[in-house]
Amino acid sequence: MQIAVLLYEGLTSLDAIGPYELLARLPGAETVFVAKEPGPVRNDQRSLGLVADKALADVPHPDIVLVPGGPASREVMGDQEILRWLRTADRTSTWTTSVCTGSLLLGAAGLLEGRRATTHWLAYEELRALGAEPTGERVVFDGKYVTAAGVSSGIDMALHLIGRIAGDEAAQTVQLMVEYDPQPPYDAGSPDKAPAGIVARWRGRDIASVG
């Protein structure tokens, strides 16, 4: 089972690394980080370089495609080389997945037309404009298309996927080994739960300006 994680300049690193850390523990999985060209790409914060080992053309038929988001996703939505690769990879993938605004790339590639999907809470309308039906769920399955909400939600998505692919015990084992027993000191992780003043301050801002 080959898992391809798409990298591009300006991605949000946890979108990719959260689910990667769990999915890479799937028995028999081989993970490869891909980009338009092999080599390091910088993240949205510019302080981290992540290395793509392969070019897109080298990995045409992954079993799982994982597309992270980031403030740069709006520009990448117009990158025909990446969109072509997404369409090609999707033709033979078992699972086509995204985290955060990564779903906007899937949508721009025409893969979410009429499908239930999600994205970062600031990008619901952009997702809808691409033909998808945004839901308020954290992880959305629609056939083989699996989309997760903002940044950290990819970890939950990975656990769901491991359960579907390898069974509950495999998923529970991975959860135990990465000690995913969340205990956040605040309960502000969604616009329904965060203090209203904070939500109001961010709502309406362009996703490209907030990361």
Next chain:
Amino acid sequence: MQIAVLLYEGLTSLDAIGPYELLARLPGAETVFVAKEPGPVRNDQRSLGLVADKALADVPHPDIVLVPGGPASREVMGDQEILRWLRTADRTSTWTTSVCTGSLLLGAAGLLEGRRATTHWLAYEELRALGAEPTGERVVFDGKYVTAAGVSSGIDMALHLIGRIAGDEAAQTVQLMVEYDPQPPYDAGSPDKAPAGIVARWRGRDIASVG
């Protein structure tokens, strides 16, 4: 405020990237990834390269030191160059922090003597052998020393730290922007909660063999 994230061959990537993603959003923070030499290092799975932009000697006085763990941490415990850097950086740091078996490196550097601390659940005895007092808590504060449990716990640690440094509203804002509203489909993230059979299968294994 300068945040230094230590990289070394064989680290567990989410140990570093989880808290990095949140801490980098601290107002005024500058984050730098450091290693013995600048350039890419490979993670424990070997499928990911993370780029260190600076050598240890270039970053002698970070305000926050963040030490990730990984199956390679046992070997790194004997790396005098890294231990020396940890001791030097700790002399002037505001916060000295670790995730997972990163605390074994702090312990090997002599920084956790007599302190309450934590680590991956499989490494409590090794942490105790270094003079620390392991607790079952997910995030442990002892003065300026902050240690987190296995892999994913660094995200919770980062929220605690942001709250202490910049206040509750800053922490809640970061939590909302990364949508950290965890909804794992299983409740198996600690040895107290996971199915007993899975825990028994792993307990007693060497941390270096499990990552």
